[in-house]
Amino acid sequence: MIDELEAMLRPPKLEMIPYPPKSVVLANGETMVIRQASTDEVDTMLKIIQPVTWLERDFYDIVSARVFSELLGWKKYRVRNAYCLVGTIDGVLAGIVNGRLFDERYGISYHTLALRRGLRVGSHLFAAKMEYHIEYLKQEEVWIVAESPIGHRRWMIEYPLRPKYEIQHELGGAPSWTLTRETYFAAKPRLVTGTRPVSAELLATSYPIKEPDLQTFLVQIEDTMEARL
Amino acid sequence: MRDVAIVGVGTTQFGRAQWSLLKMMCEASHDAITDARIGDREIDGIFVANMGAGRNNKTLGIASALVDRMNLYPTPAEAIENGPASGASAVKTGYMAVASGMCDLVLVCGGERMREVNNLEATECVSYISHRYAEYVYGVTLPALAGMFARLYMQKYGVTQEHLAMVAIKNHDHGFVNRKAHIRERVTMEGLLHGPDVANNNPYVADPLRFYDCCPVSDGASAVLLAPASMAGDFAKRPVRIAGVGQATDCQAVHERPDPTELPAVRIAAQKAFQMAGLTPADIDVCELHDAFTILEIAESEECGFFPKGEGHKALERGETRLGGKLPISPSGGLKARGHPVGNTGVSQIVELVLQLRGEAGPYQVPSAKRGFAVNFGGFGNNVVATVLSEGV
Numbered sequence: 001m002i003d004e005l006e007a008m009l010r011p012p013k014l015e016m017i018p019y020p021p022k023s024v025v026l027a028n029g030e031t032m033v034i035r036q037a038s039t040d041e042v043d044t045m046l047k048i049i050q051p052v053t054w055l056e057r058d059f060y061d062i063v064s065a066r067v068f069s070e071l072l073g074w075k076k077y078r079v080r081n082a083y084c085l086v087g088t089i090d091g092v093l094a095g096i097v098n099g100r101l102f103d104e105r106y107g108i109s110y111h112t113l114a115l116r117r118g119l120r121v122g123s124h125l126f127a128a129k130m131e132y133h134i135e136y137l138k139q140e141e142v143w144i145v146a147e148s149p150i151g152h153r154r155w156m157i158e159y160p161l162r163p164k165y166e167i168q169h170e171l172g173g174a175p176s177w178t179l180t181r182e183t184y185f186a187a188k189p190r191l192v193t194g195t196r197p198v199s200a201e202l203l204a205t206s207y208p209i210k211e212p213d214l215q216t217f218l219v220q221i222e223d224t225m226e227a228r229l
Numbered sequence: 230m231r232d233v234a235i236v237g238v239g240t241t242q243f244g245r246a247q248w249s250l251l252k253m254m255c256e257a258s259h260d261a262i263t264d265a266r267i268g269d270r271e272i273d274g275i276f277v278a279n280m281g282a283g284r285n286n287k288t289l290g291i292a293s294a295l296v297d298r299m300n301l302y303p304t305p306a307e308a309i310e311n312g313p314a315s316g317a318s319a320v321k322t323g324y325m326a327v328a329s330g331m332c333d334l335v336l337v338c339g340g341e342r343m344r345e346v347n348n349l350e351a352t353e354c355v356s357y358i359s360h361r362y363a364e365y366v367y368g369v370t371l372p373a374l375a376g377m378f379a380r381l382y383m384q385k386y387g388v389t390q391e392h393l394a395m396v397a398i399k400n401h402d403h404g405f406v407n408r409k410a411h412i413r414e415r416v417t418m419e420g421l422l423h424g425p426d427v428a429n430n431n432p433y434v435a436d437p438l439r440f441y442d443c444c445p446v447s448d449g450a451s452a453v454l455l456a457p458a459s460m461a462g463d464f465a466k467r468p469v470r471i472a473g474v475g476q477a478t479d480c481q482a483v484h485e486r487p488d489p490t491e492l493p494a495v496r497i498a499a500q501k502a503f504q505m506a507g508l509t510p511a512d513i514d515v516c517e518l519h520d521a522f523t524i525l526e527i528a529e530s531e532e533c534g535f536f537p538k539g540e541g542h543k544a545l546e547r548g549e550t551r552l553g554g555k556l557p558i559s560p561s562g563g564l565k566a567r568g569h570p571v572g573n574t575g576v577s578q579i580v581e582l583v584l585q586l587r588g589e590a591g592p593y594q595v596p597s598a599k600r601g602f603a604v605n606f607g608g609f610g611n612n613v614v615a616t617v618l619s620e621g622v
Binding site for chain 2: 024025026027028029030057058118119120123124127149153157189190191192193194195220
């Protein structure tokens with residue numbers, strides 16, 4: 001039960017069919033499960049993300065700080081039609097993607113945060129996010145901005161996305177780009193992979209989300225002598 | 230000419246540097262000086278290898294800047310730019326300075342900070358080494374040249390994509406245990422070629438070369454300290470002698486070569502280095518080849534005389550070129566995994582060989598290695614430097 005005022009503070013929401021989990025065999029042979037996360041898992045994710053918000057490297061600080069607030073907003077019912085997908089390897093969190101539905105026709109991509117680097121984890125997760133919007137939520141377009149050069153390369157150039165500067169993406173000032181259904185299906189053979197269904201045994205390995213070893217993943221992101229000491 | 234020994238080495242972490250090119254080069258140089266424990270001896274010559282600082286880092290006169298930052302003035306210093314072979318060219322120049330008697334203690338430092346710009350700009354910068362009017366203006370990049378070379382090589386010698394992936398798997402395995410390597414992830418054949426998610430894991434960059442057939446864009450710096458062999462006993466570490474150096478050039482535009490699958494500059498440079506050292510390929514225990522693209526490791530291993538032409542991939546199949554094999558190639562991870570800060574690479578190859586010959590390579594040590602060999606490949610094989618190192622003096 002929630003009180004009347006809280007009910008007024010919560011946004012209305014659209015029905016969203018769940019994202020069916022899939023598995024991806026990474027370049028190193030490990031299997032990553034990509035599945036929908038629930039708000040019950042937000043606290044675990046926040047705990048994992050928090051140390052990254054101080055990493056002034058490859059825009060991890062701004063991206064992880066924004067993901068932190070977006071997940072918190074989702075958990076506290078302050079963001080409308082939000083969702084989060086996670087990638088886990090043996091249950092260990094490898095990356096997070098999130099977004100929301102602007103309305104039934106248009107989607108908004110928020111962020112892609114790869115905690116495991118060098119294996120195109122972010123690319124697989126972003127592809128899963130686009131797959132969710134276009135193939136499962138049946139949307140016409142997804143509006144996207146990049147906040148890092150890596151993101152710009154991965155999304156704007158690799159897909160490639162179309163500029164849609166006349167739209168003000170809600171993340172702020174960066175020029176908006178769009179992924180249309182046509183763009184998505186043209187890119188799908190190159191970029192959207194994965195195997196379904198995921199066996200119950202494999203899916204079970206992704207629950208509960210396990211924390212990566214802090215030192216290991218900070219070193220991998222930071223990749224400097226300072227981080228190693 | 231005097232015999233020349235390497236008496237000190239240093240190298241930074243490879244990857245994406247958070248600090249300036251100059252600071253990286255100072256770190257490597259300082260490590261080399263500390264490694265040798267030079268005491269109050271004065272360095273009387275400095276050669277700095279770099280390729281792209283003018284464009285990527287808006288820094289020219291890098292040798293003068295290094296001297297100033299390290300308070301080494303009035304030591305003579307100059308920069309050597311020879312494309313991706315700048316590093317070995319600088320070592321060769323340092324060698325000549327000591328061998329000739331002009332200098333007694335020479336610092337050679339290589340450094341490159343490529344990730345100050347995005348990878349498209351970095352690729353653009355490297356493509357400046359192609360022929361301006363026959364290649365560059367048509368959009369030919371180094372991956373494109375390597376892709377065409379690989380396709381011809383595959384048709385001619387039966388090399389397959391699996392062979393290319395085997396080079397990547399081997400060198401990533403090697404780099405996995407090198408704590409200074411840029412990429413420390415193992416990769417598998419399933420993940421690279423045969424698994425269900427290959428399209429995204431390992432996309433084509435320049436057919437037939439895929440993502441994992443190409444080296445990363447890296448930052449890094451390395452340094453070596455050279456002295457006459459007769460003085461080598463005065464320093465802290467076991468010396469390593471530069472036994473042979475060879476260099477050769479070739480036609481710049483690849484398509485104008487009589488046979489684009491031949492790399493005569495590699496062959497001639499290697500022959501000269503072996504001849505000078507009085508050794509043959511059979512005498513080498515460990516080598517660092519210039520695997521900017523996986524196909525190059527295979528081709529260079531043949532041109533250098535380690536395997537007959539067209540048989541390098543068969544030696545790879547037999548496991549002869551991995552750690553524990555008959556001739557370990559790039560136990561550091563090579564350019565493929567340790568990384569390829571272009572102007573620095575030739576110096577870092579020498580550093581890696583010195584560590585091997587001193588028995589200090591740790592988890593990627595080749596047991597009882599006495600002689601090492603490196604190829605530093607400039608342009609697309611149109612300016613190549615080969616170096617033979619020998620333990621002791």
